Amino acid sequence: MTRAPIVDSDTLAIRRASRIIGTQIAIACTAVVVVVILAVVVYILSEISVAELVEPVPDPDNLKVGAVGLLRAAAVLGVALIILAGVMSWAVARRAVQPLGDALRIQRAFVADASHELRTPIAVLDARLQILQRALPADGPSSAVVAELRSDAKRLIGIVNDLLESAEIGGSAPTEDSVVDVNAAVGVAVESMALIGAEKQVTVKLDAPDAATARVPASAITRCVVAMLDNALRFAPTGSVVSVQVAVTKKTVSVTVRDRGPGIQGIEPNRIFDRFAHSESAADEVGVTRTGFGIGLSLVREIAVRYGGSVTVADGSAEGTAISFTVPRARTP
Incomplete structure (x- = not known):
């Protein structure tokens, strides 16, 4: 069975930042386009009467253009500009958050390197505690403390392993079959x-x-x-x-x-x-x-x-x- 790829939290953060930036840019561009269209509509309506609104305007070159046609053309142009603004916003947003993605990858590399460096000394510490635990009598006053220290060392090993997993990009999604x-x-x-x-x-x-x-x-x-x-x-x-x-x-x-x-x-x-x-x-x-x-x-x-x-x-x-x-x-x- 093929497992789905992991979507780590850094990738989610970058996608969220892209959506936010792209949406803000698209809203700003849309507002500008809407204001321009409204200005054109207001100007046209201010220059002609209601009765003349649907009348074609004769043109010397046999081209007939009416006010309704102008308004329709302005609306189509506005929609096209809004779509173009959305596409450009998406592209700009992806480029804008690219440095963030690079910084997060550097952080992950640092966490991975630091975890690798910590794994060995912690494993050595756990091994020495195990030797000490075996040397102590089972009913000795220090046995319980050494057992707790070993438990803490194992927990540290688990944390380091989790840090290594969190630093990995891609891979297979983990599964846990048991409840x-x-x-x-x-x-x-x-x-x-x-x-x-x-x-x-x-x-x-x-x-x-x-x-x-x-x-x-x-x-x-x-x-x-x-x-x-x-x-x-x-x-x-x-x-x-x-x-x-x-x-x-x-x-x-x-x-x-x-x-x-x-x-x-x-x-x-x-x-x-x-x-x-x-x-x-x-x-x-x-x-x-x-x-x-x-x-x-x-x-x-x-x-x-x-x-x-x-x-x-x-x-x-x-x-x-x-x-x-x-x-x-x-x-x-």
Whole structure:
């Protein structure tokens, strides 16, 4: 079975930019053409009476031209100019966004190179942790900590692999034949990040009242929620609650992470999913600067798009930020 090619988020961004620019240029050209046609119509109507409107005008060269004919010709010419403006707008827009496409390709190349460089040392770290784990007694006080370190190392390996996948252009669309319990995958992320939240005195609360299933790898869902929680905990005030809500509709499953931080500042909300985009820095109660969004949310968007979903800013006000990760729902037999 032939798999459909991947349409990555950068390609979607370029196409969206082309459509926006082309539409704006076409609207501007159309407005100019309409104004010219209206000016011609007004001029013709101001020069003749209503009775003379349908009368042919004799011409010395035996050519008869009436006002209605002039208006019809002006209308045909206007439509032709509008079509021409649309085609030219499309061509100009494609050329205008070409530098954006080149910049995004450079970014992808950098991410791929950096991921390749990170893969080896992380794999070596995991191997050394495995050796250490084998050397420790099973009931030793350090065994549990080393096991958690190995789990974190494996998660880092998974993130690097996702970065490599997100840097690839083209290829085959991934498939997931098994139905995954979204609540369980989200729960793993919440359990892991709750430890980090406890250090900041921030509570991570999960609300998943309904069964939720999707054909997305559980590891991918977990990594997306970890990235969203990492962002939320970075901005959440001390003593606040970061909520994780799983909502199910007939066609989709959504995971929304909400914090009570200062909201999105210094950047448009939709741009926080761009690779290497950063929001304005904010300082917490003790003066520690918290820098804004980086590669994590970009990875969330890559995974969402890869599996036919999306990620959006549900709320970016001064009362806090809510980010929703949505994927198609899988029907259970």
